[in-house]
Amino acid sequence: MALSDSKLRNIKAPYHGPIEIADRDGLSVRITKNAVIAFYYRFRWQAKQQRIKIGRYPDIKLSEARVTGLEYRQLLVDNLDPRCHGVNRGAARLLGDICNDFMKAYAHPQLSPTTVVLYESFISKYIMPNFNIDVERYRYTEWIKLLDGVRDDTTAANAGSILKRLKTVIRWSKVRGEIKSSACLDIPIKAIGAHQSRRERVLEWSEMAGLWRQVEASRATPKTKACVKLLILTGARNAEIRGAERCEFNLDKAIWILPKERSKTGKMIRRPLSNQSISIIESLDFIYGQDRHFLIEGLSQDKALSTHALNRYVQRLNEQLDYPHFVPHDFRRTISTRLSEQKIMPHVTEKMLGHELGGIMAIYNKHDWYDEQIIAYQLYWDLLKNHILQGS
Template identity: 45%
Template sequence: MALTESKLQALHGKKNKNTKIIPDRDGLYISCGLKGKLTWVFRYRFEGEQKRMTMGTYPEYSLDEAREKLISLRRRLYEGFDPKVPEVEVKQKVTLAYCTQKWLEIKVPTLKPKTQGQYKSTAKIYLLDKNFTVDVQTAAREEWIRFFDNVAEKTSRVNAGQVLKLVKTVLRWSRSRSYITGSAVLDFEISAVGDKPKQGQRNLQMHEVGLLWAMINKSRATPAIKNCTKLLIIFGARNGEIREALRSEFDLERGIWTLPPERSKTGKELRRPIPEKAKGIIQELDETYGNNGYLIPGAHLGTCVTHPALRKYVIRLRLKMLDIDESFRAFTPHDFRRTISTRLSEQGVLPHVTEKMLGHELGGVMAVYNKHDWINDQLEAYELWCKMISEAAQEELSRIS
């Protein structure tokens, strides 16, 4: 039941054995002290954390005055500000472009080069938009929704969701640097403006892997692009781990590929064994391009094979495979990772081994105490995988010849 003025008068000055908290409405409470002092309290949640703030005492603030003050505090909360933080006069409008520029100048250079490139590209297209000139601290929710609706209309709802994540990253950083005090958009969920990316499910069956391998062998592409695709299939590594690999990372004598921390997604050194089939491919690349610089050189001196070049090649392979089998579903190089994990799991290879092959960190207690990388177990699994590829490719080659 809501408080009344008469009830407050009865409580004022009345001694209590314990402090009592009596609710009014909308997060407003009155705290009754041991000696009868009454204090107005506002309870609320901000960024998932339960908070409370003192608003003043009764009768200095009457019930009507406390409720009136509550309205302004709840409005600030709705706009994305912590009501506990004093409202300051904004001397200069702070735009999204301003915050983004500061973030690009100060924070982004501390990140990995690849991450820097991704952030700079997205920020340039969406966050540095000179047409969106509202103050991020005072912009209404409706203005933000129009901004993201425009992104979704021009691209997709999934992309709008990704842009929202980046905007929140930039503005949280800006708040930590005291460029802003808050923003309504920080409370937005992705579902309000877009969609989350769907988790990939595609993994190739062995006859598909065999046909793909056979089509690579029959294609007229350069040795670089053909062998790049083959190594991605064999290792199940991330696209950039193979494309941008330096020849010096591969020790054929010891049979170890060492991915340095600066190129690893986890920021830690990653070791993979090199199966015989991969050794043969690397030796072929050495004979064609030499054994210095990038393992798989690009079209221009001192560059590696680009992501667009690899993507276009895989699309061409898919189209040729469709000519042979109309039921063949689309795939991307990233699906090779899901493929090797799924097919080897079917053969009884244990999860901790396939996780290491994929370059994943082990979860739970194992991540803390177990630093072993199961090189011998990985090698055994890779050799099994290469045997499965060869057998499937031979079978498909016989079928289509």
């Protein structure tokens, strides 16, 4: 027989009746000898009887407990374990809500646009399907199962990256006092995947020459070709070139000034332009006009070339060239290594890459060795051009 508020109110201590009384739809109450009444939801999961405590009466009303029971029942219909997927009741903090708050209050105001895009992709692909996870009640083994699925569907390194982002978001909520703890924070990366391996790929001069010739011979658009060439010649970050605005470049003074708003370090970066870099930009001006907003436009004039389009083109180059696999970021390591072989000093190559110097120098030395960078950039192109002409 279903429960009623009057029945529950009339339960007094000492209680000598049945320990458990069923209501409906899996809801029941358990009663102690001292007449402490607690609501429970009973269900079967993987052929085993399970029980979830909803809360004590009268802190939780019978009507509220029934609503919660129906929400748990819907989770079962969706093939989700109610013990691990929270329902939005009271103080429960759901993973999806935490991620949305994280993006609004922290990511958008403080992180770089590139990092924001990474988090948006992470939320879309991995959080939205698991929006209702109650981060405090989700068990350690359930987090492991979730991340094992990521690893099996992708790679161990990707599972490790997803865990790191989960921890970042959940830890942010914890330090704000919104949650007390989460088992996710206790999971080591080695339990579910692997750390991202640090790339060490440095292209040989012969590979750089072959790559340049392959770019020239390809049927890609001039702007896509120009993007790869400028990445090779400047050692700039992928997003710095792709998102560059035409107004950042002064060809008469042979300089590119990257504003602090687009810099990973949050500081303005001056980069000299080699003769070849200037020639590439002049070719883009001739084709697309000098008054365009972005240096390298995407499918429309109001958008920059997308990272997907660039990576897809570089992947085609990988397929056409019989070289060990390379990615655009490897061009940064290559220019630094090859110029170091030519006795260009490390503090110069670090500034070319847009890095902050380490230690005390980062605090007291704000010089960017611009004149030395001019020599280094031109030397790099001259050496690369010689290898291209020699057919090496």
